[in-house]
Each structure stands twice: as C-alpha cells, then as structure tokens.
Amino acid sequence: MKRSFPWDEPGQNPDSSSNNIPLPIPSIDLTSQDILIRRAEMYQEYMKQIPIPSQRGSVIPFNSWMGLGKSIKQLYGQPLHYLTNVILKQWDQLRLNSKDEYKPLDNLIHPTKAEATIWLMEEVHRQTSSHFQIAELWKLDPMYNCSVDAIFPTSENVL
Amino acid sequence: MSKLNQNDANHESIKNEIKKHEDNLKFLNSQSNRLAESILDLQVSLGRYHSCSVITPDNESGSSNTEDDTAEQILKKENSAAGIFCWLKANAQTSNLALEKDAVGVVATLARVESDELSRILSEYLGLQTMLAIVCSTNEGVNALEKPYVGGFVANDPQKKLAIPKPRFPNEECPAGFIDYAVNMLYLESNNLSFVTSSGHGLRETLFYGLLSGLQVYRTRNEMMSALPCIDEGAVSLDGGMIKKNGMFVLGSRKDVEVKFGIVSGRSGVVPPNYSQAEEVVRRLKWESTKLAEDIQREQQLLDHLKAKSADKVA
Numbered sequence: 001m002k003r004s005f006p007w008d009e010p011g012q013n014p015d016s017s018s019n020n021i022p023l024p025i026p027s028i029d030l031t032s033q034d035i036l037i038r039r040a041e042m043y044q045e046y047m048k049q050i051p052i053p054s055q056r057g058s059v060i061p062f063n064s065w066m067g068l069g070k071s072i073k074q075l076y077g078q079p080l081h082y083l084t085n086v087i088l089k090q091w092d093q094l095r096l097n098s099k100d101e102y103k104p105l106d107n108l109i110h111p112t113k114a115e116a117t118i119w120l121m122e123e124v125h126r127q128t129s130s131h132f133q134i135a136e137l138w139k140l141d142p143m144y145n146c147s148v149d150a151i152f153p154t155s156e157n158v159l
Numbered sequence: 160m161s162k163l164n165q166n167d168a169n170h171e172s173i174k175n176e177i178k179k180h181e182d183n184l185k186f187l188n189s190q191s192n193r194l195a196e197s198i199l200d201l202q203v204s205l206g207r208y209h210s211c212s213v214i215t216p217d218n219e220s221g222s223s224n225t226e227d228d229t230a231e232q233i234l235k236k237e238n239s240a241a242g243i244f245c246w247l248k249a250n251a252q253t254s255n256l257a258l259e260k261d262a263v264g265v266v267a268t269l270a271r272v273e274s275d276e277l278s279r280i281l282s283e284y285l286g287l288q289t290m291l292a293i294v295c296s297t298n299e300g301v302n303a304l305e306k307p308y309v310g311g312f313v314a315n316d317p318q319k320k321l322a323i324p325k326p327r328f329p330n331e332e333c334p335a336g337f338i339d340y341a342v343n344m345l346y347l348e349s350n351n352l353s354f355v356t357s358s359g360h361g362l363r364e365t366l367f368y369g370l371l372s373g374l375q376v377y378r379t380r381n382e383m384m385s386a387l388p389c390i391d392e393g394a395v396s397l398d399g400g401m402i403k404k405n406g407m408f409v410l411g412s413r414k415d416v417e418v419k420f421g422i423v424s425g426r427s428g429v430v431p432p433n434y435s436q437a438e439e440v441v442r443r444l445k446w447e448s449t450k451l452a453e454d455i456q457r458e459q460q461l462l463d464h465l466k467a468k469s470a471d472k473v474a
Contacts, residue, residue, distance in 0.1 A: 020432055021204065021437075023201065023433060024200040028194050028196075035190070042457065043454070043457070045461065102391055145446075146360070
C-alpha cells in the first residue's frame with residue numbers, strides 16, 4: 001500500500017491544482033508493514049544486547065522527564081529504548097496545565113527514585129518487547145524516528 | 160566428542176547470525192539507495208520548475224530591505240562570531256565552508272515579525288548575546304532545552320504554530336490586551352518549520368520555544384500589568400513594557416536595540432500550491448535517510464561484534 005502524497009490527494013481544489021507543477025510519486029514506501037517489521041526486528045535485537053548499567057552513583061537534578069532521559073543518556077553513553085522515550089514524553093505531556101506545572105520536577109519526585117524507575121522501564125523494554133508489537137506502534141506513529149535515539153559514539157564498546 | 164560437536168554447533172550458529180546481519184545490511188543499503196533516488200527525482204522536478212519559473216524581485220514582498228538591515232546590523236558587530244559567520248556566508252569564496260553544513264544561522268536572521276514595535280521589544284527581551292548566537296543543528300545546539308515543548312500544533316497552519324491555551328483569569332476570561340504568545344508571533348521560512356533538528360522538529364518548537372517559552376505579548380503596559388495573575392513565564396507589551404521570566408519588571412523607556420529581527424509584510428508568492436508541500440517531503444525524506452543510516456550503523460555494530468566473537472573462538 002503506497003503512502004499518498006499531498007499533491008495527489010483527491011480533495012484538492014481543482015482551480016489551484018491546475019497551477020501545480022508535475023511531481024513524481026516517490027517509489028519507496030517506508031511505512032510498508034514488511035519494512036517496519038524488519039527494521040523493528042533489527043532495532044529490538046540491538047537494544048536487547050546493551051547491558052543496563054550496574055554502577056549508579058550520582059543524583060541527577062531534572063526539570064522534565066525528557067530532560068532526565070537526556071542526562072541519563074549522556075552520563076551513561078547509552079541510547080534509551082523507543083518505548084521508554086515515548087513514555088517520558090507522555091509523562092511530560094501529562095503535566096501540561098497542571099497546578100504544579102511550573103514547580104521543579106525533582107521537588108515532586110526524588111531524582112534517585114526517578115532514575116531507578118527509568119532504568120527499570122528500560123530493562124523491561126529491552127528484554128521483553130516483541131518487535132512485531134513495536135512495528136505495529138511504528139505503523140501508527142509515522143514520526144516514530146523522533147523517539148529512536150541515534151547510536152552513541154561511546155556505545156561502540158557497549159555491546 | 161560431544162564437546163567438539165558443541166563447538167561446531169556454536170560456530171555454525173555464529174556463522175548463521177553473521178549471514179543474517181549481512182543480509183540485513185544488504186536490505187538496508189538497498190532501501191537507502193531507493194530513498195536517495197526518490198529524493199533526487201523530487202529535487203530534479205523542483206529544480207526544473209525553478210529554471211522556467213518567473214519570480215522577479217518585484218513579485219517578492221518588501222521584506223528584503225529589513226532582512227538586509229538585520230544582516231548589516233550583524234556585520235557591524237565585527238568581532239562577534241555572528242559577524243564573522245555572516246561575512247563568510249556573504250562572500251562567494253567562503254560561503255561553502257564546512258561549518259555551514261552544521262550551522263543553521265544567526266538567531267536574528269531565523270525569524271521575522273510583523274511590526275517594528277514587536278521586533279524591538281522581542282530583540283530587547285532576548286538580549287544582544289542571544290540575538291547574535293549561531294544556531295547549530297547538532298543535538299547539543301538546537302535540542303539543548305531545559306523544558307522541551309511537548310504540546311500540540313495548530314491544525315492546518317502553514318506556520319505550524321504551537322497550540323498553547325490562551326491565558327485566562329479564574330473566571331475564564333482572557334486578559335484584555337493579550338495578543339498572542341511571542342513564540343507564535345514569529346514568521347519562519349518554510350525550511351525552518353520542520354525537519355531541522357535530528358528529531359525532525361522545526362525551529363519554533365525547539366530553538367524559539369527554548370528562548371521564549373510562554374512569553375505573552377500585550378498591547379499596552381497597563382493591560383499587561385492588569386493581567387499579572389495570568390503571567391507565568393514573562394510578558395512584553397508593544398509600548399515597551401517587559402516582565403522577565405524571573406519576575407523582574409522593565410517598564411521604562413526603550414533602549415536602542417543594536418540587532419533586531421527583520422519585518423515581514425504581506426507575502427505575495429507565485430509558487431504553485433504543491434511546491435512547498437514537495438519541499439517539505441524532500442526535507443522529510445532526507446531526514447528518513449539519516450535515520451536509515453543510523454539503522455545501518457546499528458546493524459554494522461552487531462555484525463562487527465559477532466565477527467570479533469567468532470575470531471576469538473577460532474583463535
């Protein structure tokens with residue numbers, strides 16, 4: 001099933017479309033189920049092999065869940081799983097327009113507890129997720145790559 | 160005997176794994192090539208349109224003058240990085256330097272506003288140092304935000320404004336004189352609206368939200384002061400009033416601002432409706448391309464790791 005592009009959508013205004021320039025339909029469909037499943041399988045296999053750090057010392061101050069995620073990635077030189085990144089974003093979204101929206105988040109949740117929670121989630125996602133389920137989620141989220149971390153230079157020795 | 164068989168079995172299993180990863184890499188590389196072809200096809204079509212279209216300087220809006228003003232203001236700051244950057248960009252011999260690939264531009268040149276008053280007050284609010292900052296597209300640059308924007312966007316808005324609820328008093332009324340949030344009053348060029356950062360975002364929700372957050376814009380100082388209970392992240396008024404994010408009030412007369420945002424007047428383009436859509440698709444496909452390259456890196460790492468393991472076993 002090919003993804004439709006804006007210039008071939010049926011609802012276009014006939015007057016304006018006569019001024020449109022002819023454009024080729026891209027031949028690649030990155031949202032095809034087969035491609036997503038294959039990429040998800042590769043992704044999950046990679047993430048499964050990264051060990052969860054056993055040594056954790058510092059207390060990381062944070063003002064948002066995504067901010068804490070970013071600090072963790074930098075401190076330990078590891079990517080976090082797509083599913084973890086999505087949850088961190090959701091937790092930040094849940095704060096919008098709450099009474100304590102502008103209170104520093106680490107006043108509400110202790111940094112040590114917050115970090116431990118993220119690592120527990122991360123272990124669950126790395127060790128127990130099915131790539132078929134991940135591919136299903138990616139199908140519903142065309143911008144899923146926003147939440148897929150790039151490889152870290154320091155993670156060359158991570159595996 | 161059984162130990163030898165076990166070793167053989169392990170070796171066979173590693174060989175199969177290696178083959179699997181090599182096949183995966185072949186698959187990813189072929190996807191990458193097809194993507195590159197699609198991007199090229201689109202760029203060729205857009206390029207063909209350019210070569211036979213007629214966009215004369217007269218058709219453009221009168222905004223080019225004030226863009227030049229901003230560039231001139233920056234060039235006057237000779238010893239600043241921004242000044243050097245703009246000078247390099249403006250000269251044919253130096254405009255292709257490698258730094259351009261990573262540098263998005265100087266903050267003052269990345270947005271325009273509708274009025275001189277707004278330009279002055281926002282430029283003053285941000286301060287000269289910020290206005291002259293060079294924005295880079297790496298993670299550490301544009302994505303370095305304390306509190307990233309996680310809300311939604313206004314539907315069907317070509318400028319992709321942020322869907323931030325209006326400020327309201329406890330009785331649900333919107334404060335008199337409230338115009339909009341500053342972050343939504345910036346006009347951005349289409350190539351800065353999406354797929355600028357590695358996470359696929361545009362400059363409004365990353366750079367400008369990071370600099371301005373929920374800064375509110377009011378018509379007058381008095382109206383801004385009356386709206387104090389609704390102001391969480393600072394406010395400015397078009398007649399020069401300013402409440403900084405930390406609560407500091409600046410209510411006196413305006414200082415001379417050395418570097419300001421350019422002004423946009425009514426835009427008149429003769430670009431076909433699907434042209435900017437196609438440009439966005441090209442940007443998106445290029446972004447997908449960098450993501451595919453990351454998949455290739457991951458797979459290569461797994462393969463290298465296995466080959467090293469296999470070499471250890473043989474040794």
